[in-house]
Amino acid sequence: MYRHTKPPPEPCSPLETPAPPTGLYHGPVTEGADVRLSIERLAYGGDGVSVAPDGRTVFVPSTCPGDVVEAEVIADKGRYLKARALEIVEPSPDRVEPVCPYFGSCGGCQWQHVSYEKQLEWKRRAVEDALARIGHVCAEVQPPVPSPAEYGYRNKIELLPGSADTPLSMGFARLGSSDVVPVRSCALLPSVRSGLPAAVTGALRFVSGRADTSISRVAIRVASDGETEVDVWTPPSAFPRHLAAKTISDATGARTVTRVVARGPASARDVRKVEVLTGPGYWTERLGEDRYVVSAPSFFQVNTHAAERLRALVVDLSRELAPVSVVDAYAGVGTFTLPLARLADVTAIESSSYALADLRRNLERARLAVAVVPGDAAHALAEVRGVDLALVDPPRTGLSADALRAVIATGTPHVLYVSCDPTTLARDAARLADAGFRLERVVPVDLFPQTYHVETVALFSR
Numbered sequence: 001m002y003r004h005t006k007p008p009p010e011p012c013s014p015l016e017t018p019a020p021p022t023g024l025y026h027g028p029v030t031e032g033a034d035v036r037l038s039i040e041r042l043a044y045g046g047d048g049v050s051v052a053p054d055g056r057t058v059f060v061p062s063t064c065p066g067d068v069v070e071a072e073v074i075a076d077k078g079r080y081l082k083a084r085a086l087e088i089v090e091p092s093p094d095r096v097e098p099v100c101p102y103f104g105s106c107g108g109c110q111w112q113h114v115s116y117e118k119q120l121e122w123k124r125r126a127v128e129d130a131l132a133r134i135g136h137v138c139a140e141v142q143p144p145v146p147s148p149a150e151y152g153y154r155n156k157i158e159l160l161p162g163s164a165d166t167p168l169s170m171g172f173a174r175l176g177s178s179d180v181v182p183v184r185s186c187a188l189l190p191s192v193r194s195g196l197p198a199a200v201t202g203a204l205r206f207v208s209g210r211a212d213t214s215i216s217r218v219a220i221r222v223a224s225d226g227e228t229e230v231d232v233w234t235p236p237s238a239f240p241r242h243l244a245a246k247t248i249s250d251a252t253g254a255r256t257v258t259r260v261v262a263r264g265p266a267s268a269r270d271v272r273k274v275e276v277l278t279g280p281g282y283w284t285e286r287l288g289e290d291r292y293v294v295s296a297p298s299f300f301q302v303n304t305h306a307a308e309r310l311r312a313l314v315v316d317l318s319r320e321l322a323p324v325s326v327v328d329a330y331a332g333v334g335t336f337t338l339p340l341a342r343l344a345d346v347t348a349i350e351s352s353s354y355a356l357a358d359l360r361r362n363l364e365r366a367r368l369a370v371a372v373v374p375g376d377a378a379h380a381l382a383e384v385r386g387v388d389l390a391l392v393d394p395p396r397t398g399l400s401a402d403a404l405r406a407v408i409a410t411g412t413p414h415v416l417y418v419s420c421d422p423t424t425l426a427r428d429a430a431r432l433a434d435a436g437f438r439l440e441r442v443v444p445v446d447l448f449p450q451t452y453h454v455e456t457v458a459l460f461s462r
Helices: 116-133 196-208 241-252 304-321 353-366 375-382 403-409 423-436
Strands: 033-039 048-051 057-060 066-075 078-092 154-159 169-174 178-181 218-221 228-234 257-261 269-279 283-287 289-294 325-328 345-350 371-374 390-392 413-417 438-445 455-461
Touching: 033 048, 033 057, 033 078, 057 066, 057 375, 066 241, 116 423, 116 438, 154 196, 154 289, 196 218, 196 228, 196 241, 218 375, 228 241, 241 257, 241 269, 283 304, 289 353, 304 390, 304 413, 304 438, 345 375, 375 403, 390 403, 390 423, 403 423, 413 423, 423 455
Parallel strands: 057 078, 228 257, 325 345, 325 390, 345 371, 390 413
Antiparallel strands: 033 066, 048 057, 066 078, 154 169, 154 218, 169 178, 218 228, 257 269, 283 289, 413 455, 438 455
C-alpha cells in the first residue's frame, strides 16, 4: 500500500484528462452547440468522457472509448458539460450492438454497447482511480472476477408504475430522468422468464381496472431453478388482496405473491408489514451448498452465479487468515455468515427484523451455531472485542463514521470489506489507513454486467 497526500506515481494516479480535440466548434462552448468529440474513457456512472474545445470535461451517455462522435451540448454545469451523441462518426473497435430494444432510453443498463472485456477493464480502473483520487491509497487492483453470464443473470428486478397512466404501465426509470420507460421484457432476466414484466403489467392492469391499487413498485424474483416471487409494494391503504393474488399468480406462475406495505414516498422502504397473498411467503435460492430463505424486504445479491464467486472469494481470503473468531457486521440473510461459520466462531450482526428472521431460519436449516446480535452495526460492534477478523458488507453509502470507529475499536487485526461503491470504499480506505491499516488485496467482482456498477472485496490488515 502507498498512502500519499499528493498524486502518486503511475500507475496509481487518477485517470488523465485528454487534450481538447479539434472539432466543428471553436471558442466558448454553450448549450446547443454542436461539437465533435473523441471519447477517451468511461466514467463511474456510465457516461463516456471527452474534452470540449474550450477545455472542459464533457460527459456523453451511450458512448464508448475510441468513438468519435458528433454531439450536441445539452447542459452547461459550469465546470463540466453534458452532451448527447447525434452521430457516431467513427465507432470504437470496442463498440458492440446492444441486445435490448430499450437500451438508450431505459436507465437500467449503461454499457450494453461496450464489449464485456472492456467493461471489466473500466470497472477495474474505476476502483483504482477512486482509491487514488479519493482514498489517497495506491494499491494493485486485480483483474475483476467476471460474471458467468453477461445477460440473463438477474434474479431480481423492480418495476415502477408510469405516472398517471391509464391503463397502467410498468417499467424502469428513464436514462437521466425520473420518468418511467414502459417495458415488456428485460434482457437481464433469465431468457425463459424475460417476459415477466409484460405478464405482471397485464395482471396489475386487470386488477387496477377493478379496484384501487396505489402501487409504489413491484419486485420480481426468479431463482436459478425457476422459482418465482412477485412482491407488490404499496402505501397503507385498501388493496384487493384476493383478486391480486389470483391474477398475478395465474399470469406469472409465481409460487409466492406478497404485498409489502411501506410508508413515505414511492422510493421509501420503511416497511410496516408484509402480507402473504399466496404461497409460503418467502423465496429461496441456492449459493454453493446452502439454500437461503429470503423474505420480500430482505436483501440478496441479484446475480446468483456471480454471488457464488463472490462468496467463494470471501471464504478463501478468510481461510488464508485462519481466524478463530469472526464478526459479520452486516450479516443480512447470511450470505457470508453460513460459510464462515464452518471456519470459525462467528458473531452475526443485523438490523433488519426481516433479514434477522431469515438469517436465523437459514442457520437452523444449515445446522450451524452462530451468535446472532440484533441491532445497528455501530452499536452492536461496541460490545465486540478481540475478534480475529471483521467482515463488513455495508450498503452503498459505506460505513458510517460511528460504525468505522466501532470496527477499529474491536482490536481486530484484519478487516475484510465487501463494497458495492468504489467511491465510499475509497473514503473508508483512507480512514482505515489513518488507523494504521494497510490495504493488502483489492479484487473487483462483476455482479452487474452491462452496467457501471461493481462489487469489490478489499482486505485491510494492521
